[in-house]
Amino acid sequence: MKRAFADIPEGQIHYRIEGSGDPVLLLHAAVTSSDEYTRVIPYLSKTYCAIAMDFLGNGDSDPTSYPYQIPDYARTVVNFMDSLGIKKASVVSHSIGNMVAVELATTWPDRVNKLAVCGLAILPKPGEGIPLNDPPDFTSVVEIKPDGSHLMEWWRRAAMWGDPLDIVEERVLEYIKGGPRGEEIHWAGRDYNWKVKLPLIDCPMLVLSATKTPFYSGTDKLKKLLPKAKFAIIENGSISVDRVMPKEFAEAILGFLSEWVA
Secondary structure, three states: OEEEEEEEOOEEEEEEEEOOOOEEEEEOOOOOOHHHHOOOHHHHOOOOEEEEEOOOOOOOOOOOOOOOOHHHHHHHHHHHHHHOOOOOEEEEEEOHHHHHHHHHHHHOHHHEEEEEEEOOOOOOOOOOOOOOOOOOOOOOOOOOOOOOOHHHHHHHHHHOOOOOHHHHHHHHHHHHHHHHHOOHHHHHHHOOOHHHHHHHOOOOEEEEEEOOOHHHHHHHHHHHHOOOOEEEEEOOOOOOHHHHOHHHHHHHHHHHHHHOOO
16 A cells, blocks of 8 residues: 655645555544545455545644634545546545535536445434544633643544544554644534535445444434445444454445446
8 A cells, every 4th residue: 555645736635545446535533534444445445546635733744724614524535636637536534524624525516427425414302323532622722731731632632433443553653743723624523514515416326334433323314315325334333444344344335436437
């Protein structure tokens, strides 16, 4: 798997790439990075050219020059595709990456072949499904402290979903790289009204859900919003399903991509 940097007008984008064939672009969750897909890419790259980018302000990409909104992140994706000479790609996204993917598919529909989203966040109501373990300070600014105690806060946030220890450690490194501004992408996602955009999506679409996430209870609501979309369920999948169950995640994506003819 190759790692490289692409120059776009807003700065340098770090990315991972492997395989050949039609491009599949992978968009990560908030305060993570392209590392989120390192276990998935080897499966996808057997058939496709799999490319995972770090959003600006995340991973090893440059920081943003101001607090970006979702349309800003989508614009950088287009510029990233241009820098690699990609005219059109299938897009796979997770969590906040879904917001960017929806904006991309509706504002630049000619750039998206097929769209697969995982974990569209319709929040559970009280008493419905798995409670959202989301304390009020979950996305607040973490102040860098001389005694290093801020590192424990990043560990707490990384560990709150009950992932295996090696994945928690990966997530802590991503929080460190994001720094005090890392949560800005979370805030941008909360400001974005993606439900209004959903009916405008015209490309083939897969909605992937994992049963052990707080958002799984909203699957039926999503089916009403997206009557033409294909749905797939990963049993026992956690909020980090692409890291914890990469084979199952990749198989769902590959099945969808092979089923639809562009």
